[in-house]
Amino acid sequence: MSSSTIRNWSKSIAGFGMIHPSPRCLDTADIIILCINFSHSSLLADTLDMFHNTCGSPQRKIIVEKSTFPLNTCTQITHALLAHPTHFDILSIPEFLSQGSAIRDALCPDRVLVGCDGSESGLRARDTLIGLYANWVPREKILTQSIYSTELSKLASNALLAQRISSINSFTAICDASGANISQLTHSLSTDRRIRGEYLSPSLAFGGSCLEKDLRMLVYLCESLNLHHVARYWNSVIEMNDYQLHRFIQRVKEIVVGIESVKITVLGLAFKKDTGDLRLSPSIRVIKELLRQLPDIHFSVYDPVVTSWQIINEFDASEKVEPCQSIDEAAINTHCILLLTNWDEFYTQIDWNAIYQKINPPGWVLDGHLIVDVKQLELIGYKVYQIGH
Numbered sequence: 543m544s545s546s547t548i549r550n551w552s553k554s555i556a557g558f559g560m561i562h563p564s565p566r567c568l569d570t571a572d573i574i575i576l577c578i579n580f581s582h583s584s585l586l587a588d589t590l591d592m593f594h595n596t597c598g599s600p601q602r603k604i605i606v607e608k609s610t611f612p613l614n615t616c617t618q619i620t621h622a623l624l625a626h627p628t629h630f631d632i633l634s635i636p637e638f639l640s641q642g643s644a645i646r647d648a649l650c651p652d653r654v655l656v657g658c659d660g661s662e663s664g665l666r667a668r669d670t671l672i673g674l675y676a677n678w679v680p681r682e683k684i685l686t687q688s689i690y691s692t693e694l695s696k697l698a699s700n701a702l703l704a705q706r707i708s709s710i711n712s713f714t715a716i717c718d719a720s721g722a723n724i725s726q727l728t729h730s731l732s733t734d735r736r737i738r739g740e741y742l743s744p745s746l747a748f749g750g751s752c753l754e755k756d757l758r759m760l761v762y763l764c765e766s767l768n769l770h771h772v773a774r775y776w777n778s779v780i781e782m783n784d785y786q787l788h789r790f791i792q793r794v795k796e797i798v799v800g801i802e803s804v805k806i807t808v809l810g811l812a813f814k815k816d817t818g819d820l821r822l823s824p825s826i827r828v829i830k831e832l833l834r835q836l837p838d839i840h841f842s843v844y845d846p847v848v849t850s851w852q853i854i855n856e857f858d859a860s861e862k863v864e865p866c867q868s869i870d871e872a873a874i875n876t877h878c879i880l881l882l883t884n885w886d887e888f889y890t891q892i893d894w895n896a897i898y899q900k901i902n903p904p905g906w907v908l909d910g911h912l913i914v915d916v917k918q919l920e921l922i923g924y925k926v927y928q929i930g931h
């Protein structure tokens with residue numbers, strides 16, 4: 543979300559504001575929402591230091607854990623602040639929004655989980671936050687739980703989403719090896735009302751800053767609870783994701799190896815459509831791994847949202863990765879087109895006939911998201927690999 547969007551949105555909800563954190567602003571706040579990124583773990587310590595440095599106004603404050611922190615973080619914060627003269631109540635209210643639909647998800651959440659420690663003041667703090675959310679979320683969608691349950695619910699949600707993606711991706715491997723068709727398979731699965739179709743879209747891998755990170759947190763939690771079988775189970779979801787990505791990279795290698803001065807066109811760099819976020823993007827992993835294994839390759843990259851500056855900054859070997867302003871520009875003299883992000887315009891706005899005139903024979907297209915109509919492209923003359931077909 544851009545800061546101006548957040549500002550406009552937050553203006554419409556009385557009492558909300560974006561602040562640059564400082565001991566002074568913490569002193570005057572009634573509710574402090576932590577949405578920092580735990581991967582900078584020292585920053586969590588900095589934040590706690592900042593609370594310690596506030597002058598200690600007598601008024602009680604509520605700290606909301608919105609970031610996805612490891613289980614038990616709320617309790618650790620409580621202990622860390624025990625000696626502080628201001629009294630704090632800690633709540634866990636995990637965030638479930640997705641990149642690309644953040645505002646819609648925030649305004650119309652499936653549910654809001656509010657976890658508290660069950661103490662008298664904790665329950666009062668919980669009711670304050672429920673009152674705040676009730677301004678725009680129907681009361682029946684606001685669920686109250688213990689702090690451990692809300693923290694674990696967040697990890698469990700991302701783990702199950704990732705597990706569904708890895709499961710369907712495992713079937714693309716079976717389809718590739720057996721001749722079955724993944725589109726037909728997902729269609730039949732989605733008609734089963736116990737399964738349905740969400741998070742069953744096959745892909746070259748799941749990416750983004752959350753699913754893998756939260757799975758790793760879950761694996762770590764299981765290990766620390768001596769639940770080694772359970773840890774291995776969830777770790778296998780990550781392993782399946784890596785396997786799927788490397789299967790795709792292997793297919794590209796088989797096609798381009800031996801071609802002199804090979805040029806590959808990458809369509810889509812963001813980790814998914816409707817965002818410019820590059821964190822743990824499968825496209826970037828594909829490019830970097832191919833550059834590592836076949837350093838002579840040149841890439842031309844087009845993404846509808848990711849800027850040239852972002853592309854240049856992402857790669858050390860920037861002279862080998864050329865940002866392009868259009869699909870047509872990226873495709874000139876290419877040997878192979880990779881469809882790596884599921885942008886809507888790739889489904890509907892690519893003139894495959896026109897592009898075929900600009901590329902090097904035999905004209906390979908490798909589709910990591912079931913974007914193209916394979917038969918139509920083969921009729922034009924392309925050679926096509928689509929996951930699971």
Ligand SMILES: NC(=O)c1ccc[n+]([C@@H]2O[C@H](COP(=O)([O-])OP(=O)(O)OC[C@H]3O[C@@H](n4cnc5c(N)ncnc54)[C@H](O)[C@@H]3O)[C@@H](O)[C@H]2O)c1
Nearest residue numbers: 563577578579580585586588589609610637638639640641
């Ligand atoms: N991005 C999402 O879609 C999403 C969705 C749900 C939950 N989450 C969770 O929210 C948290 C943040 O994720 P993000 O994607 O917004 O990360 P991010 O890195 O984009 O943003 C974190 C921000 O916090 C700031 N920050 C970190 N430590 C700070 C400190 N001590 N004081 C002041 N500012 C500090 C950083 O400078 C950064 O701007 C993570 O725990 C993540 O798992 C993210």
Ligand SMILES: O=c1ccn([C@@H]2O[C@H](COP(=O)(O)OP(=O)(O)O[C@H]3O[C@H](CO)[C@@H](O)[C@H](O)[C@H]3O)[C@@H](O)[C@H]2O)c(=O)[nH]1
Nearest residue numbers: 637638639640641707741742743745748749750752813814
């Ligand atoms: O059927 C699917 C659905 C998604 N993906 C991929 O999975 C990744 C993650 O997608 P998505 O879940 O939409 O993105 P995020 O914005 O990372 O959101 C997830 O992570 C957030 C941070 O924790 C949570 O708040 C959200 O509920 C959770 O969906 C992307 O690479 C997608 O392309 C697939 O391959 N197939």
